[in-house]
Amino acid sequence: MPRKLDASNAHFRKAIQRLPLGVSSNFRYWGDDKTIYVKRGRGARVWDLDGNAYIDYRLGYGPVILGHCHEEVDAAARDGQTIGTVFALGTERELVVAELIHEMMPAAELVRFSNSGTEAVMAALRLARGATGRDGYVLFEGSYHGLFDAAMWMADVESLETIEDDPAVVTYGKGIPGLTRQLFWQVPYNDANRLEDVLRRNRDAIAAVLIEPILGNCCGIPSTPEFIRAVRDLCTKYDVLMIVDEVKTGFRVAKGGAQELYGITGDICTVAKAMANGYPIAAIGGREDVMRHFGQGVAHGGTYTAQAMSLAAAEKTLTILRDTDALARIAAYGRSMQEGMGKILAARGIPHSFTGHPSMGGLFFRETPPANYREWKLSDYSFYDALAARLIDGGVLCEPDSREPWFISAAHDRACLDETLAIFEAAVDATVGETRKTQRRAAK
Numbered sequence: 001m002p003r004k005l006d007a008s009n010a011h012f013r014k015a016i017q018r019l020p021l022g023v024s025s026n027f028r029y030w031g032d033d034k035t036i037y038v039k040r041g042r043g044a045r046v047w048d049l050d051g052n053a054y055i056d057y058r059l060g061y062g063p064v065i066l067g068h069c070h071e072e073v074d075a076a077a078r079d080g081q082t083i084g085t086v087f088a089l090g091t092e093r094e095l096v097v098a099e100l101i102h103e104m105m106p107a108a109e110l111v112r113f114s115n116s117g118t119e120a121v122m123a124a125l126r127l128a129r130g131a132t133g134r135d136g137y138v139l140f141e142g143s144y145h146g147l148f149d150a151a152m153w154m155a156d157v158e159s160l161e162t163i164e165d166d167p168a169v170v171t172y173g174k175g176i177p178g179l180t181r182q183l184f185w186q187v188p189y190n191d192a193n194r195l196e197d198v199l200r201r202n203r204d205a206i207a208a209v210l211i212e213p214i215l216g217n218c219c220g221i222p223s224t225p226e227f228i229r230a231v232r233d234l235c236t237k238y239d240v241l242m243i244v245d246e247v248k249t250g251f252r253v254a255k256g257g258a259q260e261l262y263g264i265t266g267d268i269c270t271v272a273k274a275m276a277n278g279y280p281i282a283a284i285g286g287r288e289d290v291m292r293h294f295g296q297g298v299a300h301g302g303t304y305t306a307q308a309m310s311l312a313a314a315e316k317t318l319t320i321l322r323d324t325d326a327l328a329r330i331a332a333y334g335r336s337m338q339e340g341m342g343k344i345l346a347a348r349g350i351p352h353s354f355t356g357h358p359s360m361g362g363l364f365f366r367e368t369p370p371a372n373y374r375e376w377k378l379s380d381y382s383f384y385d386a387l388a389a390r391l392i393d394g395g396v397l398c399e400p401d402s403r404e405p406w407f408i409s410a411a412h413d414r415a416c417l418d419e420t421l422a423i424f425e426a427a428v429d430a431t432v433g434e435t436r437k438t439q440r441r442a443a444k
């Protein structure tokens, strides 16, 4: 039974009068009668305006690593507010948080703060350009680095005819200057030969290779260990900086992020989401000689950087992640959930696989997991789309788009797991039933 969304729908009709699409991010618009407005969240659960309860596997696209309304983090944030908000001057806590980041992620020898992932990656790219004196950069198919012109280009895999052909590179939408296309090369993920080819030919023009170590916006497809090590070696060999974008993976897939998981060190790295449980803060870290370019000709700043409340939330969140087994519990939950889902799907003969790290894994309807974005197209994502709609109706809040991984928080407990699997089983059966009906109708 589809759940009732009367109150959300009524709010949408009012909101659309003042807010484009009725929301504050295009991604939050799910259709005129499907857009959800949240009343509140607590722990791993979220309630909408109609009182529908959901187990949340989106977590605001990842940040809410300890669960919604985490008492200790919120108390720390309130304490941070007693200092003030912003001063256009530094405060002592910046150093405390920078030390924590460095301790957990040693690649961040020096640290600068930003407000969002987008801002941090923009600053990282500017830093790389300033440090090398070159403007070009390399992006990988299927990656996402935020909403700024240089990164708002993607591989158009939906119109791919064969998996071997290079997909067209298109903008995320209107308003992106075509001129910016001349500044980057897009390379298939997990393909070190193609990367080397680009670097060999264009090293004099390229400042940086910008990489998500795990494609956090594309089913959670991970780098193979060989690939990411090759990226590291190739960047060194061709004297190009490696920017590891850990906005999603940082302080989530391991205390030291994906760099710890893979045993690699970026020249520059960016972190954001999991560092403050949802409070707006991000950071750029990196090699000392590179980072010192901030202040030696490379601009960086911003009215709200290192805002007191967010800094205090970051200090508390990072301390909890460092000192407790939260990340181990999150990964264990993810593994148990995948195991449970796997049993349900296998019992029905539905080909499937899981991608990525269990704390941010992708569910994929094909026997073998994808190694790159092009392979996502080979999966039955229409089954995922239909299943996701039923899961959301049943109270499991996953992303309607199969490219977004399922995020787990430390607040997801046994009760959430049991409930999730029961809802999943019913949703799979209903989706299979519906698919059969559609097929029968088409055959007539």
Ligand code: PMP
Binding pocket: 061, 116, 117, 118, 119, 121, 144, 145, 146, 147, 212, 216, 217, 245, 246, 247, 248, 272
């Ligand atoms: N980089 C990566 C890897 C991301 O996943 C995101 C956001 N999903 C960003 C950058 C941009 O971050 P924000 O939305 O905070 O601007």
